[in-house]
Amino acid sequence: MEDISERMRRIVSFTNPFKYISAGENTYHPTRNPKGIISFALAQNRLCGDLMLEQVKKLDLSECDGAALLQYQDIRGMPAFRKAIADFLKDYTNSPQDIDPDKIRVCNGLTALTEVMAFILCDERDTILSPSPLYSGIVKDTGRRPNVNLHPIHLSSKPGAEGEEPYTLTVEHLERGYQEATQQGKRVRVLSLVNPLNPLGTVYTKPQIREYLQFAKRHNLHVLLDEIYLCSVYDQTKPFCSVLSLREDEIPDLNRTHFMWSFSKDFCFNASKCGVLYSWNEKVLEAATVLIDYHTVSSLIQITLTQILQNKEWLHNVYFKTCHERLREARDITMVTLDEMGVAYIKPTAGFYIWADFSKFLGASTHAEEKSLCCHLLSCGVMILVSAGFYGNEPGWFRVLFCNPKPELEEGLKRLKEGCLSYKPGTGSAIADDLAGDLANDLAGDLADVEILGASGESLESLVRSFKVSLQNSDWLKENTSDMWRNENPEVSETWIKELEKNPPE
């Protein structure tokens, strides 16, 4: 009998296109490790954490009694917390109606909430429709344990026939995607929309949202709106429309419309692990209450976040104001470098990144080549995410995060620029695919929003395992080119060698 169950073996092997990765012990630090890897990958806003940190440190527990702090709480979320969230969402979405705290459920993170919603809305092998490039965390979270499929609707980086902007999602796209999926025998249950969009950093307009909701109603689909960057719209040139900003009578199928948000991105508080569901559907809410028994949020975090939410003046006039300024500035700095490099991009108005076209540096328009470039960039000390990680079908588009502190951002952009210019098409791929196939995937291929591991680098261990298998099987190694590669990549290989010493090849 195996150590773990059959279903768990499937879940563990559900690695593509998402792998855990970190720069391991080689993470950049301005003084402690200035040659370490700068991550333009992990979607954390490190520009405004200083403000939030100060606020979290003001946590005041003096008024708390044991019942509130220590004992079992309302499983849906503490009443004061749900009330504070309701007020906050009403303000920040300009909701024309009150947000009802009883329609809110809190859950330990949007990752967990996405999984919960997949269980609630879908049976195994049901299908979720999603425009692409897409935030691939959804594929992982709905695919692993809930065993739900995602059907991507590929959009184009070219402007539309009628002059639409690149990547514009039309109802025709949705209808075509739906027909395609159903013709393949798939049962489509959900339309997934991320707004503001990840990885594009753009937003849907109110007429668009309305059209999408109508499309969903026609096909009896649930609409799952992930609005995790709701308050990270830093440039109002294009108006953002939360689904909560619609009047209830404007929403075609209230019962199948579900809103999700979290404190991770907008509050620079990824480690708070607190996601929020808002739904009008009583059965969904009841089901969510059952499942979040397994995804509860500690009272301490609920109390902390309540206090921050109640500091409305600070949130509005200090925090978000500063955040938006800093995000705008960092975007602009990044755009300057991309312009200098002659790299085209989608100008974002929200989120933490720019979706940019590095295809001109590739030798061929393949995902292998984009991985190869990405591997090379990594050896130059900067990590970005490639189109394959977002189910993009146009190789060479990368998501470049810009939420690093300014000196780190500038250093990273310098490395990015130099790395692209020094790249010889195909060579990174040789490093990657020949040396250690899986390693290349892990390092560069199929990354999206990934959870970071500790400095001891569990992911690195798994990379090393792949590396060892490749070492044993490779003819290429017999030709001693690993030494060559080591000489060319001293930083990266040093880390690996250290790991290899800890985990010698069996």
Place this chain on the structure above:
Amino acid sequence: MEDISERMRRIVSFTNPFKYISAGENTYHPTRNPKGIISFALAQNRLCGDLMLEQVKKLDLSECDGAALLQYQDIRGMPAFRKAIADFLKDYTNSPQDIDPDKIRVCNGLTALTEVMAFILCDERDTILSPSPLYSGIVKDTGRRPNVNLHPIHLSSKPGAEGEEPYTLTVEHLERGYQEATQQGKRVRVLSLVNPLNPLGTVYTKPQIREYLQFAKRHNLHVLLDEIYLCSVYDQTKPFCSVLSLREDEIPDLNRTHFMWSFSKDFCFNASKCGVLYSWNEKVLEAATVLIDYHTVSSLIQITLTQILQNKEWLHNVYFKTCHERLREARDITMVTLDEMGVAYIKPTAGFYIWADFSKFLGASTHAEEKSLCCHLLSCGVMILVSAGFYGNEPGWFRVLFCNPKPELEEGLKRLKEGCLSYKPGTGSAIADDLAGDLANDLAGDLADVEILGASGESLESLVRSFKVSLQNSDWLKENTSDMWRNENPEVSETWIKELEKNPPE
């Protein structure tokens, strides 16, 4: 198409034998609601929360930087936290070897961890073996989403043939249970042991643990040890043996032995939502890392608990010392009342409750009758849990929690005594089963460790729904006996009537 998936409908309907319940708006409070219901049901240690509260309030975030507090953390648990847990477990289990932080995973609560382990160790409809009476949360947590069956091995309240103490689990019991299950076509994968035992409040000895582990090895079973009351052994007359106190070479199948603990009970911190796994199995640990992506613990809680764990002096000389004294005192007070009532019980040495035999008050030895008595007690203002809630097969055994503040404990015991004496066999059952079948189940029948809901009382709403259905279908009501019952039970009926006004019968 239904609002929720087929699997979710199954999960939501997985209500027996566990229902969410609270005393709703009618929870006892010494000054605000002295006539409210005193709960001797929910397994919270409310005797020592004052000490822990003081400690939590000392939380010092001054040294924390943004990376530790705000950003993504090692998914297995922050390294400093796992190190502190490892030290703590070594001390409190007298582990002969070091506890390896890399074999620890933290997870938002033992409820969630139990579910995670069911996914990891079992496929759907696999079977878990467990001695009974048992902590029925395990049935819920493994049965709902993981869809795993539990096969109880019923033990007897009578002393064994060879003079063994009541409820002694022998290897013969285990072998018989295993054969029984496999003959029924069940695939047994796991032996579940809770030690200290819930609801018995007793402990397994070292020779017993060794025998159980050997039995499991013979059948290639995983052993899942829930030691959540590890530090709540307040009476050392019988020595407690954690599985971690065995030498590794004494554990027959290290790879299939898994330890679980949490901060809920021993730290009086149910709302911390932090459970701990310790396993020697690399595959299980790897799988756990994948799944706890959905069951993460916020950095804030990890930092808080780390600080408390590091205060070793206080934990040892103040906290646990006082806790054990108070638990012992509360147990002794409760035993005096039970003795006065002539109620037999198993004398506990650990945990928060006494397992006691109220069968002499029953009209017949049936679970319906025990529910009936329980309903009657509820109308007398005290809530206890019945044997059916623990898969017990001897009606009339109740689990009586004693962890309430002393005046509340004494008032509750008074009500318990008077309630038993004033009970007329069958009448509670009439109230319960005739008036509102499900209601009786909810209120008295099948309760175990239940999560409390908010004052707005979602569970109460669900009770009221059941109540309404019964109202509409009942002949009994035509005879106007509901008025009679109302007169006899003014407190309870008033709450219901209030709820009925909010949710009028359709």
